[in-house]
Amino acid sequence: MSDYVRNLWYLAAWDHEVPEGGMLSRTLLDETWVIARLSDGAYAMLADRCPHRFVPLSRGRLEEDVIHCPYHGLGFDRTGACVHNPFPAPPPAHVRARTMPVVHRHRGLWFWPGDPEQADPALIPDFAFVDRAGMQRSRLVIQGHYELVTDNLMDLTHAEFLHVTSFGVNGSIFSGRQSVATDESGAIWNNWDMEAVTPPSWAAPMLGEGERVDQSLHMRWHAPAAMALTVGLARAGTGRADLVVPQMVNPHIITPETRTSSHYFYDHEASPEAEALARQVFVEEDEPMIEAAQAALAGQDFWAARPAILETDAGAIRARRRLMQLRRAEAGMSEAAE
Structure with missing residues (x-):
């Protein structure tokens, strides 16, 4: 059974990674x-491999929307x-490069590695x-x-141990309430809500x-x-109406590079300090544990x-089981087609 769900x-x-009138080579799945x-x-x-003699097409040139192979032209x-x-x-009709559907949405380039007939852009998550x-x-x-990267993100209790200096959560999750639910879009939510807790260290001056x-x-x-x-962060006792800072929403989108490495797409405020903090959290704190x-x-x-399963693993385990169901369904469809 494939490690990846294809459909x-x-x-x-991100769209800015592909230069205007240019190309980007990237390993995916x-x-x-x-x-x-x-x-x-x-x-x-x-596919970044010429079907003739297999050299990377990305080493060639893009001219008038045609990618020219650097080896034989x-x-x-x-x-x-x-x-x-x-x-x-005439151009040889039997020579074709493999392609995948790709859609530009939410400042990103989304691809569909499965059956192209099923590639409905309406299924792209809302970002x-x-x-x-x-x-x-x-x-x-x-x-x-x-x-493993998803496990890390779907169980934020690790912030109390790995991100003490970067997030300064000050033990609030220990007294929090967890809820896990699936919404009408099929999204799984892993929510932590804490009431009347010590503020994170970065918010204390406010x-x-x-x-x-x-x-x-x-x-x-x-x-x-x-x-x-x-x-979300609001003054206690205000029904979460008196916000200390505006609500913050950030993407954490993971795409397999290989079976042992992953592309991690995220955003942050456009400042050197915010960039350095993000790298501290992801590279210095999260990645060594993963x-x-x-x-x-x-x-x-x-x-x-x-693995030992704790109550706090509920969101991560639900996501893993959902992927397992999708992989089994695709494997069954493949076997039926054969």
């Missing part, structure tokens, strides 16, 4: 693809068809909030399986001495690993390792 939308890149920004504002996504259009032959013969002023969209590669807050951490998950975190978990598993299946 889903994955994020390949164990294969390398080239994404081209075309003259009409659309994008094309082709064959040119491929957005559909993968060979439309240019530099030699005195409309990403398109806002004053924010910088970033990406890094985490050396860990994408479900409050009076000894003042308490009502805090919320709500994580939304869409398969395979597209998450959005909403953080890497350590993966090293300890040493290739063993997560469930075969018989």
